[in-house]
Amino acid sequence: MQPFSTQFTLSREYLAECFDQSLPHGKGAKPNYLFPVLLFAAGAGLLLFIEQSKVAGYMLIALAVLELLHIRFRRAWWLTRQMWGKGAGAEVKLTIDEDGIQTQNAYAQTALIWSDIERVIETDLGLILVAKSGSRQYLSKSLFPADLVNEIIVKANGQAGTNS
Template identity: 45%
Template sequence: MAFTTTYTLDKPYFYECFDESLPYSKRAKPKYFLLVLLVALGLFGIYGLNDHYLGSFLIMLGVLECVAFYYRRPWWVTRQMLSRASGSEVTLTFDDDGIKSANHYKNYQLAWQDINTVIDTQQGILLQNKSGMQYISKQILSSEILDFINKKTTQ
């Protein structure tokens, strides 16, 4: 039995992918240790070593890390939109072997036995495997496909 569906890699899809994946990613929280370390080293550089250039540089790196964390969503979506695959149509095929994804720029296959966890989010599903996570929106999945995925991943 095989199911096929298609979707377009556009900005709304990328925003949904980021928003639904973020709570399960390693980047959900700021790097507090790094921030404290940079500020402490910066203050040590200014007051301990009397090197204002080095201290200011380290503190500005901490500020830059804060800005990068704050703007991580638009930055990630912009990077995806600048990729050559942006705007292309992706065809997903669900069969007994696994999930196949194909578009003009990249093809990959994820075998059912390689999927460690299926996380059901509000707007989609996250498939975790050893190399990372794959997000699939429920907007493109029928109830038959969702049942098929659940059946294959719980075996």
């Protein structure tokens, strides 16, 4: 594999692409509505069947509403948290070579060697590298020439196949 190096900015657009492409393949792909429904039911039950102070019932209903808002606005909230981070807007240097994939900016440096990659999930716009530790790293296909995307997939899957 020929060494490849590029730079990109952790912009809002890049982070939005990261969220949108990673969400269907993550643990929270389908929102869990059971929790807010149970909170609401418990709060309503306390309001209806307890003659004492109604504060606990109202608190549970408020928590249910808050959880529903969290589910509804999770993309916006995730993007806001990322944009508040010190890495937002920073230039990231991406290097791919025989050893693996390295990213580096002024605040963080990561290295993912080929043998640590369990699998690669190809999405419409990028690649999700799944490490054996369970961590995931998203890389946009727009950063690479088309032939390099295929090389990354073959190299990562080849390493995963020899170590399994």
